[in-house]
Amino acid sequence: MSDFTVSVYQTYVSCAPGRRTWLYISSINRTTGKAGVTDPNSIYTNYRPRTINLTQLHSSGRTRSGKERRSGYRFLSQPSDTAVHLCRHCFHYKKPEELHQEPGVIHSDICVPCKAEVAELMKQICQNRALMLED
Ligand SMILES: [Zn+2]
Structure with a gap:
């Protein structure tokens, strides 16, 4: 480079x-x-x-x-000619089709891999909390 x-x-x-x-x-x-x-x-x-x-x-x-x-x-x-949306999680510019789509949400500002990562993190937090409550 x-x-x-x-x-x-x-x-x-x-x-x-x-x-x-x-x-x-x-x-x-x-x-x-x-x-x-x-x-x-x-x-x-x-x-x-x-x-x-x-x-x-x-x-x-x-x-x-x-x-x-x-x-x-x-x-x-x-940004490039096609990728102009900044994912607010990884701060990479993404194409519209690379953004997470949700029914009813017109514009998403998080990309698909980041959304999956956040969802997985949330799941782990919830599981840990459930384990803590069991003790
Ligand atoms: Zn991202």
């Missing part, structure tokens, strides 16, 4: 071990070398927009020598 360019609407995830922070690129200033970023989930949270250095944004989670990055953010997804 030597032709990698940071551009608006891209999403990133932190490289720091054990810490998951996502970024959405809202603006880029090549002169100052800074990008305006927000939390891609900010419609649901109170995350304040801020700026970070473009040098903190990487095309992959590994360095050129193959070492795993432990700082900065690695590229996750960017």
Whole structure:
């Protein structure tokens, strides 16, 4: 990915071990070398927009020598001609047919694999709770 360019609407995830922070690129200033970023989930949270250095944004989670990055953010997804819907769980851009469909719901903002993952998690939580009540 030597032709990698940071551009608006891209999403990133932190490289720091054990810490998951996502970024959405809202603006880029090549002169100052800074990008305006927000939390891609900010419609649901109170995350304040801020700026970070473009040098903190990487095309992959590994360095050129193959070492795993432990700082900065690695590229996750960017919209294409067909995939313009941002899944609010994995923050990847999806095609309409890749989104979870539910009867009566016009627009879903979660993709099929994420919906399955969330459903499985909920099932486990409910089972654990039931086990706790049995004791
Ligand atoms: Zn997803």
